Amino acid sequence: MASAIKQMNVRGAPAIGVSGGYGVALGALKIKAASGNEFIRKMRKVIEALKNARPTARNLPRAVERMERVANEAVTEGKNVDQIREILVDEAKKIHTEEAEATYKISDFGADLILSGATVLTHCNTGPLATTGYGTALGVIIRAHEQDKEIKVLADETRPLLQGARLTCWELQKAGIPATLITDSMAGYFMSRREVDYVIVGADRIAANGDTANKIGTYTLAVLARENKIPFYVAAPTTTIDPSLASGEEIPIEERSHDEVTGFQGVRTAPDECEAANPAFDVTPHKYITAIITERGIIQKPFQRGIGRVI
């Protein structure tokens, strides 16, 4: 599971949180131990591997730490190894259910912000494939469409891994929502022509002040949205919020393989020996964000206070 997360066979902050929970459960099923304490000792390796599979999304360590806490409690309560295993499988399923349910609520709250006739620009992939539920940013869009609002979507292709082109366009097709694929560099063009009414994105980690780490390119969209007076919404479950970080500057940004940038799905595009950079996320300072849509409601500014209330 850790390698599936690393290689992004599963991706999206809520989905990798859920996968982290199941990863611990899968590990627990394989651990051989005579006592609860031995079990916990052996489980620590599983915990570490999963927690560190990717560094930016808050949902992953949060889910794994929750699994760890539950295991520790079970040992303290004198449960035997079989019971602990069962408790962990149940807890992983509970995390899954909660994350999925959160996306339905996010979608409901967010859809209220979307007026019929709107064109929504989104980045990366934040639908069912990324969340195990309904979606965050894409959930809001799908829900608004189901409410019979006329919605059109501009989907950023999202280089380097093209989640927008590969996944978001596919999910929008399945949902029957008119979508137009654009390169990331075209978002500004359409905003400046007043062809975008809202920008909605997901999140990988949100600091206590509302600063939001999300897929590389999100900061750019936020700056462009403010410049063009377009509302910029972040949609994320509260499991993405990390109140231990005062601001976005403290959020660790994953640097991924440069091969993702020097080529395009296996087609090498840059010359040999070409240097590249590949930060997978950027941080959008809270001042660019209009509101944060969570399963506990829509957080308006000042975010610090609102975030304190939903956590």
Add this chain to the structure above:
Amino acid sequence: MASAIKQMNVRGAPAIGVSGGYGVALGALKIKAASGNEFIRKMRKVIEALKNARPTARNLPRAVERMERVANEAVTEGKNVDQIREILVDEAKKIHTEEAEATYKISDFGADLILSGATVLTHCNTGPLATTGYGTALGVIIRAHEQDKEIKVLADETRPLLQGARLTCWELQKAGIPATLITDSMAGYFMSRREVDYVIVGADRIAANGDTANKIGTYTLAVLARENKIPFYVAAPTTTIDPSLASGEEIPIEERSHDEVTGFQGVRTAPDECEAANPAFDVTPHKYITAIITERGIIQKPFQRGIGRVI
């Protein structure tokens, strides 16, 4: 030649201007005519095909119109068909020489703006391959490097056709300039981290007020540069300036094949039947531009007045 321009076998505003001149000359060499007037009549088809091969870059129609004017003058002066052909070949060579020489001057003027130790971000490809000379934006960078300034470059890959990854990185390697390839969506990240000292781009058409059409994504870079207080320079020969257009709103923007966006080099990324958009250029309003570097000097604000002086 018209189809080589259309298919972007040759691209870059100055290079397609030069190609337009040679295209008329090549056409002229094949025209069979008994009189100058018949020659001109037959040449009109060549002129139209070349002038309309691509709509945005000013250099192309400017060069073709110049060839047409020269041919008309030769007929008026009573030259015979062989003489007209020779005059047109000479004129095409002259356009080539002038465009190439302009890039050396642009590079000299521009290099004065670049301090040693700087990291320069650039977009698309604006070097020798795009200009038949030294380059515009890339010429400035190469010249600064030749002046022994320590220069590093961040090169946007420039989707959809990846001229940055394929061409700019190659030209920078040949010039021995340290370069790091990034996706277009990463430019904002590096600007916000204060890792970019200048943004320099080329241009396809500049209106009388300084509004500049350039490769899609340029407007976004300009907004990001202003937001992060980074100088944003446009480097272009005066042949790119179109004083007949009051503002950038009048610049025609080419829409290219959607296949360029739904995949790359034959690798399809979007699902079948996926809609896409492919504006090849955008317009950067003059307020975001710090200065325009031409072969006749650096135009500072107000651009309207400066442009009037160099035209």
